[in-house]
Amino acid sequence: MATRTQNPPPAFGLSHDAFGRLVLIDAEGLRHVGVEPIRGFPISDRERWITIIGGDGREVCCIENLADLPPQTREILEGELAHREFVPEIQRIVNAAMNVDPSQWEVETDRGRTSFLLNSEDDVRRVAPHCYLICDSAGGRYMIRDTRKLDALSRKLLDRYL
Amino acid sequence: MGLDGTNENWSSLAEDQRRQIEASMQPGETVVAWFQPNLTHELRFQTGLVVVTDCHIYSIYAEPHTTRGSDSGSPRIWPLAGGLRARELGGAGILELLTDADRLAFWRYTVSEAPAAHRLAHRFQAALAGKLLDTAEDKQERQAICPSCGGALADEDEVCPTCNAATLRPTASLFRLTQFARPRIGIIFLGLILTLASTAALLVPPYLSMPLIDRVLLPYQRGEAVPPGLLPLYLSGLAAASVLYWLLVWARQYVTAWASERISSDLRNKTYSHLQTLSLEYFGGKRTGDLISRVSSDTDKICNFLAINLIDFMSDVLMIVMTAIILLSLNAKLALVVLTPLPAIIWLVYWVRERLRKGFRQGGKAWADMVSVLADTIPGVRVVKAFAQESREVDRFQQTNVHVVETNDQVNKVWAFFYPMVTLMTDSGLLVVWIFGAYLIANQSVTVGMLQAFLAYMAKFYTKMESMVRMVSATQRAGNAATRIFEILDRVPSVAEPVKAIRPGRLNGRVEFRRVGFRYGSRPVLHDVNLDIAPGEMIGLVGASGSGKSTLINLVCRFYDVADGSIRVDGQDIRSFPVSEYRHNIGIVLQDPFLFYGTVAENISYGKPNATREEIVAAARAARAHEFILRLAEGYDSIVGERGQSLSGGERQRISIARALLIDPRILILDEATSSVDTETERQIQEALDNLIQGRTTIAIAHRLSTLRKADRLVVMDRGRVVEVGPHHELLQHEHGAYTRLHQAQLDMAQGLAAMAN
Numbered sequence: 001m002a003t004r005t006q007n008p009p010p011a012f013g014l015s016h017d018a019f020g021r022l023v024l025i026d027a028e029g030l031r032h033v034g035v036e037p038i039r040g041f042p043i044s045d046r047e048r049w050i051t052i053i054g055g056d057g058r059e060v061c062c063i064e065n066l067a068d069l070p071p072q073t074r075e076i077l078e079g080e081l082a083h084r085e086f087v088p089e090i091q092r093i094v095n096a097a098m099n100v101d102p103s104q105w106e107v108e109t110d111r112g113r114t115s116f117l118l119n120s121e122d123d124v125r126r127v128a129p130h131c132y133l134i135c136d137s138a139g140g141r142y143m144i145r146d147t148r149k150l151d152a153l154s155r156k157l158l159d160r161y162l
Numbered sequence: 163m164g165l166d167g168t169n170e171n172w173s174s175l176a177e178d179q180r181r182q183i184e185a186s187m188q189p190g191e192t193v194v195a196w197f198q199p200n201l202t203h204e205l206r207f208q209t210g211l212v213v214v215t216d217c218h219i220y221s222i223y224a225e226p227h228t229t230r231g232s233d234s235g236s237p238r239i240w241p242l243a244g245g246l247r248a249r250e251l252g253g254a255g256i257l258e259l260l261t262d263a264d265r266l267a268f269w270r271y272t273v274s275e276a277p278a279a280h281r282l283a284h285r286f287q288a289a290l291a292g293k294l295l296d297t298a299e300d301k302q303e304r305q306a307i308c309p310s311c312g313g314a315l316a317d318e319d320e321v322c323p324t325c326n327a328a329t330l331r332p333t334a335s336l337f338r339l340t341q342f343a344r345p346r347i348g349i350i351f352l353g354l355i356l357t358l359a360s361t362a363a364l365l366v367p368p369y370l371s372m373p374l375i376d377r378v379l380l381p382y383q384r385g386e387a388v389p390p391g392l393l394p395l396y397l398s399g400l401a402a403a404s405v406l407y408w409l410l411v412w413a414r415q416y417v418t419a420w421a422s423e424r425i426s427s428d429l430r431n432k433t434y435s436h437l438q439t440l441s442l443e444y445f446g447g448k449r450t451g452d453l454i455s456r457v458s459s460d461t462d463k464i465c466n467f468l469a470i471n472l473i474d475f476m477s478d479v480l481m482i483v484m485t486a487i488i489l490l491s492l493n494a495k496l497a498l499v500v501l502t503p504l505p506a507i508i509w510l511v512y513w514v515r516e517r518l519r520k521g522f523r524q525g526g527k528a529w530a531d532m533v534s535v536l537a538d539t540i541p542g543v544r545v546v547k548a549f550a551q552e553s554r555e556v557d558r559f560q561q562t563n564v565h566v567v568e569t570n571d572q573v574n575k576v577w578a579f580f581y582p583m584v585t586l587m588t589d590s591g592l593l594v595v596w597i598f599g600a601y602l603i604a605n606q607s608v609t610v611g612m613l614q615a616f617l618a619y620m621a622k623f624y625t626k627m628e629s630m631v632r633m634v635s636a637t638q639r640a641g642n643a644a645t646r647i648f649e650i651l652d653r654v655p656s657v658a659e660p661v662k663a664i665r666p667g668r669l670n671g672r673v674e675f676r677r678v679g680f681r682y683g684s685r686p687v688l689h690d691v692n693l694d695i696a697p698g699e700m701i702g703l704v705g706a707s708g709s710g711k712s713t714l715i716n717l718v719c720r721f722y723d724v725a726d727g728s729i730r731v732d733g734q735d736i737r738s739f740p741v742s743e744y745r746h747n748i749g750i751v752l753q754d755p756f757l758f759y760g761t762v763a764e765n766i767s768y769g770k771p772n773a774t775r776e777e778i779v780a781a782a783r784a785a786r787a788h789e790f791i792l793r794l795a796e797g798y799d800s801i802v803g804e805r806g807q808s809l810s811g812g813e814r815q816r817i818s819i820a821r822a823l824l825i826d827p828r829i830l831i832l833d834e835a836t837s838s839v840d841t842e843t844e845r846q847i848q849e850a851l852d853n854l855i856q857g858r859t860t861i862a863i864a865h866r867l868s869t870l871r872k873a874d875r876l877v878v879m880d881r882g883r884v885v886e887v888g889p890h891h892e893l894l895q896h897e898h899g900a901y902t903r904l905h906q907a908q909l910d911m912a913q914g915l916a917a918m919a920n
Contacts (some may be wrong), residue, residue, distance in 0.1 A: 017266045018263060018264035018265065019258075019260060019264060020258070020265045020268065081253065084251050084252025084253075085252045085253060086201070086205050086252050086253035086254035086270075086272070087253055088205075088207075109207070111201075111204075111205055111206040111207055112206045112207035112208065113207060114207040120649075121527075136274075137276035138272065138273050139273045139274075140253065140254075140272050140273050140274065140690065141253055159520070160523070
């Protein structure tokens with residue numbers, strides 16, 4: 001791949017300190033404490049364009065492709081990303097008030113059962129075919145990976161919002 | 163255990179968790195604060211409890227779970243030391259217990275709990291400092307702020323009335339319209355009576371036709387003698403019924419149209435006046451066109467529904483009930499046969515209604531998607547062309563258009579099937595009457611006249627069925643319209659009026675920011691801003707865009723309310739003032755001034771409608787606007803604004819400065835007032851502004867630091883925090899200061915321009 005040869009993955013090391021902060025040691029051996037990885041395209045391209053931001057809000061480095069990283073660094077990075085990303089996947093809709101805005105939803109997610117308040121159908125955003133991102137009234141986000149995999153009742157409840 | 167006023171609802175917590183923690187406490191230990199994290203370390207939903215007392219921190223989760231570092235059955239305990247910090251981490255919050263050397267523990271929670279977590283961290287620090295946060299100051303703060311909406315709270319309100327009201331929503335919007343009907347109950351009742359009477363009048367002719375056939379026409383045919391007065395009697399009866407029906411319907415239409423027009427007008431007024439009370443936050447999230455259509459066309463749809471569809475529907479129902487009664491009384495057997503298709507039709511109506519509801523909704527959405535492609539790309543056509551993406555946009559439009567066609571096809575399919583189906587049912591119903599009627603006549607159990615009456619009633623009956631079906635879609639439409647209107651009416655202003663208002667009167671203009679924080683949604687934009695501004699002082703706000711300058715002045719204007727801390731003017735929290743009285747003390751000059759459609763004078767006196775001409779002219783003079791206004795064709799009476807005479811940016815700006823001058827505000831906000839004009843115009847505006855800021859507390863935002871030469875102090879902001887405060891020359895002495903960098907950057911640019919000019 002051309003991009004890979006032109007921009008080799010930046011040489012750096014990642015670790016956690018005693019506070020649980022992420023520490024990055026860059027090619028020059030400088031320690032950046034409390035850095036944060038942020039995905040550039042969290043929906044359309046999760047594996048690429050991950051930027052590491054320093055504590056001062058400036059970019060420390062940018063990882064074009066997670067696959068280019070050494071496995072150990074990648075594991076730490078992915079662990080940190082997983083730690084920061086809280087978008088439960090809805091697996092079943094237990095209950096959703098129909099025809100009422102805002103509506104109270106009760107759902108089963110991969111993180112357990114919860115309920116939230118949905119302001120309006122405008123907060124259900126289609127990100128890919130059969131894949132939806134829901135933003136609740138408090139700003140929390142939920143994902144429905146594939147509407148076809150939901151059971152009939154969930155689909156019926158969801159239908160009004162699509 | 164000190165369960166006093168410090169603990170809101172301590173006793174209402176999950177009882178076993180509370181018990182377990184109480185059991186671990188030492189005698190005399192006092193609960194300072196508590197927090198319920200609702201996620202585990204693995205970000206699974208589970209509620210726990212973190213309690214801070216005057217000497218310990220306790221933590222417990224509802225069910226023991228097996229993860230490293232998580233709390234299991236019994237509470238974990240740490241001594242009260244170190245620091246407790248709440249922050250956002252990805253999509254959820256994290257609360258960390260830190261010492262100088264490491265992190266002892268952490269808890270995760272969803273964004274909805276973030277304010278509570280911050281409050282806990284705040285109280286923790288206070289408890290550590292040895293003071294229980296139960297001082298008068300804190301109490302006042304707690305009363306004033308609802309953690310979720312930032313609205314003001316009454317003394318003993320634990321549940322914010324604002325938030326509470328927002329969750330009470332309608333189930334059936336149409337029924338809620340009755341609240342608007344109540345004031346006109348008399349006229350509506352009259353309309354109902356007229357409906358009833360006209361429906362009855364409509365049913366008279368078939369009834370009269372029965373004896374007309376049996377007693378007059380058939381005997382005539384058979385050549386029998388008929389009493390001479392009988393024919394004119396029945397004929398005049400038929401005529402009278404028709405005339406009566408005509409008169410009654412006339413009256414009915416007039417009365418109901420009158421009433422529904424009044425109801426929808428009330429609805430429009432109520433909606434618009436409510437809309438004006440809503441904060442900028444609401445308008446920021448809505449499209450203008452959408453709000454306009456809600457106030458105008460949605461109310462009109464409801465008016466039509468009430469005046470035409472609803473009345474028709476009621477008369478249809480009456481008609482069906484009355485017809486059924488008449489048919490049953492004439493001949494029960496025949497009536498039952500006639501009415502057999504009824505359940506099938508009702509089922510069909512229901513079936514179609516579900517299909518249509520879905521179809522209309524999807525159709526509406528598809529249409530909106532298509533329109534939004536237009537709204538997106540037509541104003542942005544320069545970008546489209548510049549990047550040569552015309553064909554891509556055409557594709558995008560075609561895709562949405564295909565979607566429109568698909569959804570409409572579905573609706574059309576249902577309609578196409580439905581109408582002929584109803585007709586078929588009607589016809590088969592009539593056929594059944596003919597067959598069974600013929601049989602009954604042969605048996606001598608009914609007369610020909612009765613059969614004829616049956617057929618006439620039947621025809622009416624089924625036409626009404628059809629029109630009732632049309633009612634289905636009308637109800638859907640009106641119901642949607644009503645929902646959209648109630649969506650506005652149910653929205654509680656997020657800048658809430660205080661429960662116990664303090665009248666601001668004329669303020670002195672001392673402004674104090676106390677630990678001010680603000681979030682747009684979950685995105686924090688201001689942190690811990692502390693600033694004191696003396697009366698009459700001019701403050702220049704500088705910093706990169708996105709650093710929170712505009713948010714800060716929006717908070718001063720109360721376009722939004724602070725999320726944390728408070729803003730005080732003359733020592734009073736600004737949330738304790740009635741919003742409009744407070745704003746009378748504030749003058750705002752914006753980057754792009756908005757002029758309403760109206761005369762120059764009206765625009766200048768917008769904030770003080772009863773201003774005298776003298777005041778207006780004086781204000782315009784001081785704003786250096788007088789001369790150019792006089793050069794306009796009709797002077798101060800020239801119409802400006804949209805559709806009016808066009809003015810240059812500098813001219814409009816000076817009118818808006820005059821507008822601010824006229825209300826003689828104590829606090830003046832200048833938001834980039836000179837950034838969009840050329841240097842000469844800037845000089846003129848600057849002169850006008852120099853007059854305006856005399857003796858007023860002024861907060862000015864400017865990108866060009868030169869504009870702020872008169873500022874007493876400059877406040878440098880960076881990513882939501884105040885990083886430097888001080889006069890120009892003082893700030894320049896910090897060699898690596900933020901202000902020095904900004905200043906240097908502007909100098910370099912000016913030199914670059916000068917070099918280019920040479």
